[in-house]
Amino acid sequence: MKTLQENLRRRIAELLSGAYDLSGIEAEFTVPAERRFGDLSTTLAFALARKTRSKPFALANDIAARLQGQLPEAEEVRVAGGGFLNFFLRRDLFFRARLEAQARPLPPPARGEKVIVEHTSINPNKSAHIGHLRNSCLGDTLARCCRFLGYEVEVQNYIDDTGIQVADVVWGLLRHRRLDLEAIRRIPDLAAYLWELYAEVNRLFAGDEELAAQRREVHKRIEEKAEPEYGVCLHVAEQVLLDHVRTMEKLGIQYDLMARESDVIALDFFKAAAAELTGRGVMFPSADPDKRGCLVIHYEREKIEKIIVRSNGTITYVGKDIAYNLWKFDLLGRDFFYRPFHAYAGGHPIAMTASAPAPAAPGARFGRGRRVYNVIDVRQSYLQNLISQVLAQLGHPGAAAGFVHFSYEMVALTPACVRDMGLELEPGEEAKPYIEVSGRKGRAVKADDLIAMLEEKSHREVRRRNPELPEAEARKLSRRIAVAALRYFMIKFNLNTVIAFDFQEALNFEGDSGPYLQYAAVRLNSILRKAAAADIEAARGAASLAPLDGAERDAYWELALHLSLLETQAEYALAHHDISSLAAYAYLLCQKFNHYYHLFPVLAEPDPGRRALRLALVLLFKGRIETLLALLGIEIPERM
RNA sequence: GCGCCUGUAGCUCAAUGGAUAGAGCGUUGGCCUCCGGAGCCAAAGGCUAUGGGUUCGAAUCCCGUCAGGCGCGCCA
Incomplete structure (x- = not known):
């Protein structure tokens, strides 16, 4: 994806260099909120309009005309919303490139810089x-x-x-x-x-x-x-x-x-x-x-x-x-x-x-x-x-x-949390939004205690769902789930948000939580295990999205597109000191995946072409989510 | 007093100057004839504290006001 964006940026700069002075302006791409706008979007025309004091809409139309048909990656360039330049990618080409990259992953570029x-x-x-x-x-x-x-x-x-x-x-x-x-x-x-x-x-x-x-x-x-x-x-x-x-x-x-x-x-x-x-x-x-x-x-x-x-x-x-x-x-x-x-x-x-x-x-x-x-x-x-x-x-x-x-x-x-821990509140503290954690005052939740509480809760949940699992296995699994819950909780907030600690929230394993991410990955692995047992093969090589019908093609494409953004997201997180954006990205991916496989089952699909494509997407997701969760220090268990 | 940060749904939080401000929890109602319900679908819930300004476009940038938090030690 990164190279795709870089290629687009370079080609656009070349194509426009004769007509406009683009110095100081770089085309940045985002994925628009709705797919009907396109696959990638840039606000280049707005930036240029500001610089040249001209109308963004007219400018965008002129730029679109100059780019139309000139970019090998893009099917079409459209103008919308008063001056957005929206790119519709050649989906089959893009998807094949993703499968290719998955099959032969490249090592990260060496930066030659010690951090x-x-x-x-x-x-x-x-x-x-x-x-x-x-x-x-x-x-x-x-x-x-x-x-x-x-x-x-x-x-x-x-x-x-x-x-x-x-x-x-x-x-x-x-x-x-x-x-x-x-x-x-x-x-x-x-x-x-x-x-x-x-x-x-x-x-x-x-x-x-x-x-x-x-x-x-x-x-x-x-x-x-x-x-x-x-x-x-x-x-x-x-x-x-x-x-x-x-x-x-x-x-x-x-x-x-x-x-x-x-x-x-x-x-x-x-x-x-x-x-x-x-x-x-x-x-x-x-x-x-x-x-x-x-x-x-x-x-x-x-x-x-x-x-x-x-x-x-x-x-x-x-x-x-x-x-x-x-x-x-x-x-x-x-x-x-x-x-x-x-x-x-x-x-x-x-x-x-x-x-x-x-x-x-x-x-x-x-x-x-x-x-x-x-x-x-x-x-x-x-x-x-x-x-x-x-x-x-x-x-x-x-x-x-x-x-x-x-x-x-x-x-x-929170004052309520202090009271729940059996500690005294000083006069006036009841009205405060939150109270500083202090080892000196003995007013803190010990890390080991919180981890133990998370493991205990996790263990109860594991036991309820897997009564036959050997105890040693159950303990190991509970630890992994506890770690996921804790690590995700600690990074999901913006850096300048005060975390007003709340046991109930920290112990949450549902929705926007670490275990939710693990669950999506576990379900996915389960599908892959069953597919392997049934000798179902995933699409590869010259794959085309053509066998999918309308609604599925859009959902499929949406997921493939977002999966490609991992490197971009990591770079964004580092450049902007925004670790929480990685948590949000992981959550978004898992939500999209859960949604997709509920609508479009893999193994039950009778059409072999469609089934192979669905399985290819599951495989693509597996590769990306493993990397991403490893980045967050979250392990994916066999079951949960 | 000086410096920094914050104010968004009932609660806890997202939103990279961008398109109809989104999630989770909670509430209400649906969904296993199943690839595992730690899941999925849907509803209700918003004058983005407030008044101006800049901009094609502001929750986001600038200036005021109000409300909160943190820092400013011959401690570390």
């Missing part, structure tokens, strides 16, 4: 929650999308293992619960244990100066590598990180590199960045008396000074993040050391940064991205914009252009 996707990046001090799931599902789908389009992709997860959040639970373990490292090592599900503890210590800290001072002291001792705090901190960060990896692996989400903040600090990345920043005058001593002794950067957008180096000489989060992001583009002149961290069941390794040469270091080279996607929620826009500004100020326009804050709105809880 880094940073996602997840959860503080390693407690289990993951639903807010983190949105991040990871978006990030993973983005990474899959880049890979599908031919980019080399590296997935990084940034671990803030030195922050105050980890210090909080270290304080809780050592001073509040009075455990030693050995006792801490014996805690079975540490991340879940800390989930409770983190909320508890934050309640204790609130308004207690004495405890707040203790907390600062613990933080300081961790920074100074003093025992037992430092050892407990390392243990906690590593164990919780492994817990996050396990949680995400359930959803088919994998990482290539864990980048640790402690290594950014130990290797003094900021020193290299600071030299550049001061050299270029981007960072300078503040003239503000309140910020005496601080080094700051002027944030142009909001005309404020952001502190990068505190008066005591320590570096803020932003400072470390600037250094880390310079490293991602290979603009720092320094590199981490690396060590193996973990290997997935399939063999894929995760590396972790290190601050000294490691004995069994992985061979892969990390970083050196041409484009960097930071999947971080919208609340960090300010800091991400600042980094982008700094990249430009340091004389790296390419990096500034390739730096993308892949920003999305938060997941929140």
